[in-house]
Amino acid sequence: MDTHQRVLFVDATSNFYRIDRFAVGQPFFGPIDLGLHLSGRFNSLNIGSGLLAGSIFPGSNRLIVTGFSPAWGGFYVSTMGGAALVFDNLGINILTIVGRAPVPSVLYLNRRGGEHIEVEVRPLDLHQAWESGGGGFYGLMQFVFERYADRYESDPRILCIGRAAAETDFGAIGSAPITDGQITSTDTWAGRGGFGSKLLQQHNICAIIYGGTFVDDDFRDRKVADQWFVDRYEKRLKAVDFDATTKYRFDPGFETGGTLGVNYAKMGGRLLYFNYRSIYDSEEERLQVHDQFIVKHYLQQFNRETIEPKQQTTCGEPCAAVCKKLRDEYKKDYEPYQTMGPLVGVFDQRAAERLNRHADAYGFDAISVGGVLSWMMECLDSEVLSPVELGVKGRPHFQIAGFDVVADSAHNADLGIELLDSIIFRRGIVDLRQGARKFARHLARSKGRQVLDSFVYTAFGRNGWMVPNQYWTPGVLAPMAVMGKYYNYYGFDFTPPRDLGRISAGLMRNELMLDNLGFCRFHRAWAEEMIPTIVESLYGLKDKMLHELTITVNRINSRNASNLWESERSIDYVYTFLRRKREVEGEHRAELDSWIQQFETNKREAAVAYWYEIHKGIMESLLEF
Numbered sequence: 001m002d003t004h005q006r007v008l009f010v011d012a013t014s015n016f017y018r019i020d021r022f023a024v025g026q027p028f029f030g031p032i033d034l035g036l037h038l039s040g041r042f043n044s045l046n047i048g049s050g051l052l053a054g055s056i057f058p059g060s061n062r063l064i065v066t067g068f069s070p071a072w073g074g075f076y077v078s079t080m081g082g083a084a085l086v087f088d089n090l091g092i093n094i095l096t097i098v099g100r101a102p103v104p105s106v107l108y109l110n111r112r113g114g115e116h117i118e119v120e121v122r123p124l125d126l127h128q129a130w131e132s133g134g135g136g137f138y139g140l141m142q143f144v145f146e147r148y149a150d151r152y153e154s155d156p157r158i159l160c161i162g163r164a165a166a167e168t169d170f171g172a173i174g175s176a177p178i179t180d181g182q183i184t185s186t187d188t189w190a191g192r193g194g195f196g197s198k199l200l201q202q203h204n205i206c207a208i209i210y211g212g213t214f215v216d217d218d219f220r221d222r223k224v225a226d227q228w229f230v231d232r233y234e235k236r237l238k239a240v241d242f243d244a245t246t247k248y249r250f251d252p253g254f255e256t257g258g259t260l261g262v263n264y265a266k267m268g269g270r271l272l273y274f275n276y277r278s279i280y281d282s283e284e285e286r287l288q289v290h291d292q293f294i295v296k297h298y299l300q301q302f303n304r305e306t307i308e309p310k311q312q313t314t315c316g317e318p319c320a321a322v323c324k325k326l327r328d329e330y331k332k333d334y335e336p337y338q339t340m341g342p343l344v345g346v347f348d349q350r351a352a353e354r355l356n357r358h359a360d361a362y363g364f365d366a367i368s369v370g371g372v373l374s375w376m377m378e379c380l381d382s383e384v385l386s387p388v389e390l391g392v393k394g395r396p397h398f399q400i401a402g403f404d405v406v407a408d409s410a411h412n413a414d415l416g417i418e419l420l421d422s423i424i425f426r427r428g429i430v431d432l433r434q435g436a437r438k439f440a441r442h443l444a445r446s447k448g449r450q451v452l453d454s455f456v457y458t459a460f461g462r463n464g465w466m467v468p469n470q471y472w473t474p475g476v477l478a479p480m481a482v483m484g485k486y487y488n489y490y491g492f493d494f495t496p497p498r499d500l501g502r503i504s505a506g507l508m509r510n511e512l513m514l515d516n517l518g519f520c521r522f523h524r525a526w527a528e529e530m531i532p533t534i535v536e537s538l539y540g541l542k543d544k545m546l547h548e549l550t551i552t553v554n555r556i557n558s559r560n561a562s563n564l565w566e567s568e569r570s571i572d573y574v575y576t577f578l579r580r581k582r583e584v585e586g587e588h589r590a591e592l593d594s595w596i597q598q599f600e601t602n603k604r605e606a607a608v609a610y611w612y613e614i615h616k617g618i619m620e621s622l623l624e625f
């Protein structure tokens with residue numbers, strides 16, 4: 001096995017590049033701890049693979065992007081499925097970009113055998129590329145493919161951005177696997193954290209095409225790996241992985257598959273819709289919406305069109321989970337089809353497809369932009385903001401009573417598309433170049449805080465913000481150092497807030513270990529247990545790795561600048577969760593009753609106390625000594 005990690009530094013200003021080598025475990029083990037180090041030194045954007053990329057372990061080819069995030073305001077980690085498989089052919093572990101190209105440029109990386117990597121920073125007419133082909137992100141990817149792909153001996157991969165990277169702080173980096181000389185329709189995204197915005201605004205790089213023919217000594221001994229798995233699970237690797245990924249492939253218990261299918265099948269009264277206004281509805285109303293609009297329509301369409309005909313594929317690496325669920329060119333994951341689905345009053349697949357596709361073409365972080373759209377729609381519905389102010393023609397249909405699941409979903413999707421255009425072309429008063437939180441705060445100063453009060457986000461530092469993952473539980477609003485991923489507990493049980501902080505700290509450590517080794521979290525059922533064993537067997541460094549992991553988590557947390565929940569809806573998100581636990585689920589615990597009582601007596605005061613309890617649990621768990 002390779003004993004060093006190779007970092008390719010590219011200075012986009014001068015086209016200068018060099019490769020540095022870092023011995024494995026001295027002290028770095030992967031793209032997160034090394035990325036943290038590089039970010040601290042250079043404020044660079046770091047794109048890398050884990051030590052096991054190219055190995056036989058399924059899920060080991062996740063591409064990991066790190067740096068200081070423009071949207072979050074702190075160190076952040078964003079990941080993309082399968083894209084490290086081709087990256088591994090470069091024979092490097094991390095690409096670190098510093099400096100800024102004088103004009104928008106494509107970064108071309110190609111390794112044709114031997115040690116040498118061809119590195120070029122080439123100007124590109126970005127607006128022409130965005131106008132071409134499928135438009136936006138899709139147009140740019142095709143544009144780069146047509147100009148550079150024939151220089152590769154095997155299929156390369158292209159990372160791209162859309163207009164959101166130029167106009168907001170939450171532009172994503174996207175990519176689709178290229179197979180047999182064709183770009184596939186399986187978009188994969190490093191969406192969270194706004195690294196597309198960082199790539200374009202700080203480095204003036206709009207695309208990276210990479211690939212090569214380098215053959216590494218990646219671990220591919222199936223017999224040896226099988227023995228490790230048999231020792232632990234009495235089953236071989238393939239069988240363990242197959243069992244562990246059932247939910248993402250097809251879960252017979254729910255007769256559906258993928259995150260979209262299984263989450264909606266299980267959700268019941270925890271469904272979130274109409275910009276989280278659902279938290280104020282009765283359980284009966286929520287169950288009715290779930291039954292009528294989700295089970296009998298939104299989910300039914302998905303099952304009929306995607307699950308039954310097995311329209312599914314992988315992110316680009318060989319993987320039995322086949323978690324990418326498709327209908328034609330539309331790839332469907334739970335969270336984008338939730339934030340740009342029920343959260344914006346869209347319960348119909350056709351409408352959701354149009355809206356999601358429009359957002360993807362602009363290259364937004366789909367979860368965050370869905371949260372922004374739903375907030376803007378509520379502002380329109382409650383007449384806090386006018387259509388003219390938001391550069392659109394109408395208002396949403398944001399009431400369950402009389403809601404037509406097809407026509408009203410289409411109406412809301414059309415409005416969502418108009419709002420996306422307003423963000424990109426700065427129509428009316430819309431300007432998200434400094435982020436949605438800052439925009440909302442400015443609006444609140446002129447229009448009153450009710451504008452801000454319906455916007456649900458976690459706040460970090462002065463301007464950092466993140467739309468939460470779409471689970472109705474306080475953990476998604478926890479004051480962790482990195483939010484918007486799964487570095488927190490998001491189970492639905494009531495966990496006293498101090499425990500919630502402690503548990504979240506532990507989960508952050510586990511998730512970071514997966515990310516640092518470049519693993520897809522959908523394999524976590526075995527990967528969390530087996531990674532230390534694998535590292536010990538291949539490098540003899542298990543204890544060192546676990547020790548350094550603890551240090552890395554603590555270092556990231558030492559920069560934790562989380563802020564109190566700023567909007568009333570965020571506070572209510574927590575409060576109503578607690579109330580539902582008691583009133584709907586019948587949970588009776590003295591601590592739960594006490595918190596509900598505190599929220600009923602003084603909501604804001606209780607929110608501060610609750611937030612600080614979670615924070616205490618986090619901080620006491622992530623002390624370096």
Ligand code: SF4
Nearest residue numbers: 081315319321323520
């Ligand atoms: S579970 Fe999905 S994202 Fe993860 S490796 Fe498999 S196909 Fe890729």
